[in-house]
Amino acid sequence: MNNMLKGKQVLVTGAGGFIGSHLVEKLVSEGAKVRAFVRYNSRGDAGLLRLLPLEIFSQVDVVSGDLRDIEAVRAAMQGVDTVFHLGALIAIPYSYRHPREVMDTNIMGSLNVFMAGRDLGTRRIVHTSTSEVYGTAQYAPIDEKHPLQGQSPYSASKIGADKIAESFYRSFDLPIVTIRPFNTYGPRQSARAVIPTIITQALMRDEIHLGSLDPSRDFTFVLDTVNGFIRGALADEILGEEINLGNNATITIGELCKKIFLILGKHPKIITESKRVRPEKSEVLKLQAAYGKATQMLAWQPEVSLNEGLRQTITWISDHLDLYRPDQYTV
Numbered sequence: 001m002n003n004m005l006k007g008k009q010v011l012v013t014g015a016g017g018f019i020g021s022h023l024v025e026k027l028v029s030e031g032a033k034v035r036a037f038v039r040y041n042s043r044g045d046a047g048l049l050r051l052l053p054l055e056i057f058s059q060v061d062v063v064s065g066d067l068r069d070i071e072a073v074r075a076a077m078q079g080v081d082t083v084f085h086l087g088a089l090i091a092i093p094y095s096y097r098h099p100r101e102v103m104d105t106n107i108m109g110s111l112n113v114f115m116a117g118r119d120l121g122t123r124r125i126v127h128t129s130t131s132e133v134y135g136t137a138q139y140a141p142i143d144e145k146h147p148l149q150g151q152s153p154y155s156a157s158k159i160g161a162d163k164i165a166e167s168f169y170r171s172f173d174l175p176i177v178t179i180r181p182f183n184t185y186g187p188r189q190s191a192r193a194v195i196p197t198i199i200t201q202a203l204m205r206d207e208i209h210l211g212s213l214d215p216s217r218d219f220t221f222v223l224d225t226v227n228g229f230i231r232g233a234l235a236d237e238i239l240g241e242e243i244n245l246g247n248n249a250t251i252t253i254g255e256l257c258k259k260i261f262l263i264l265g266k267h268p269k270i271i272t273e274s275k276r277v278r279p280e281k282s283e284v285l286k287l288q289a290a291y292g293k294a295t296q297m298l299a300w301q302p303e304v305s306l307n308e309g310l311r312q313t314i315t316w317i318s319d320h321l322d323l324y325r326p327d328q329y330t331v
Contacts, residue, residue: 016047067109186222246289
């Protein structure tokens with residue numbers, strides 16, 4: 001199925017990020033011609049793409065720019081068959097501090113991608129949503145009909161981008177599908193996320209500092225998420241749809257700590273820090289994905305168990321501890 005992208009020119013926005021770098025690696029290995037759009041910086045830093053095997057990275061056409069620059073986006077999308085739009089500012093604590101930048105990037109940046117796709121006749125755009133658009137589960141598991149709730153500036157920005165995607169499909173027949181991953185984890189993920197935060201501190205300290213331990217999340221291994229994105233680029237009769245990727249399983253952060261500690265054979269003390277706790281009305285207490293639509297429309301289901309995924313993540317982080325600063329709270 002993935003061979004349908006072999007030899008095709010594809011663009012990945014947010015390619016230097018966690019999921020984006022894994023998607024680039026998979027697409028190159030499947031024979032696609034990959035253009036990677038990364039946010040410009042004067043260091044020429046391509047983000048996590050620099051950690052790809054050289055034989056993969058050497059085949060990637062890296063283009064620097066900013067999603068908020070329509071000319072940069074349009075130039076990157078020239079001659080492209082498929083766009084995987086992952087580029088966004090994703091950190092919820094950062095969105096508390098800089099809501100305008102988050103809105104500009106996530107809403108206006110997405111609008112630029114959709115407008116360029118409409119004008120250039122792009123075959124398909126795979127737009128990235130997030131389970132955060134649902135807010136705390138009003139019922140579980142959460143299907144795609146669940147109400148949307150902006151419980152943080154970040155989630156509000158993604159709701160806005162998702163609705164613009166919907167409007168461009170309905171107004172202009174833009175060939176777009178929205179993929180909505182629940183909490184993705186795995187190798188290369190930054191300490192902004194909870195699993196690397198727990199692992200790095202547990203590997204290097206006798207105590208770990210976290211926010212609330214009560215919220216529960218539905219964790220999906222990154223290679224399963226990538227598989228869902230690729231299927232979203234190829235499946236028939238899914239245009240205009242929003243599709244969850246998850247496991248229909250939920251675990252509290254406290255229980256997640258115990259699972260990681262058991263794998264590591266360590267029992268560090270857990271300290272809750274107020275600066276890591278979301279504002280009360282902003283905290284999402286429970287996420288649990290119904291993924292039946294993904295099974296029906298994408299022939300997708302998760303394949304990597306949480307235990308196996310955690311073991312692979314721990315192994316990778318253990319080999320790359322120099323990339324992490326366990327004493328620093330990363331927003």
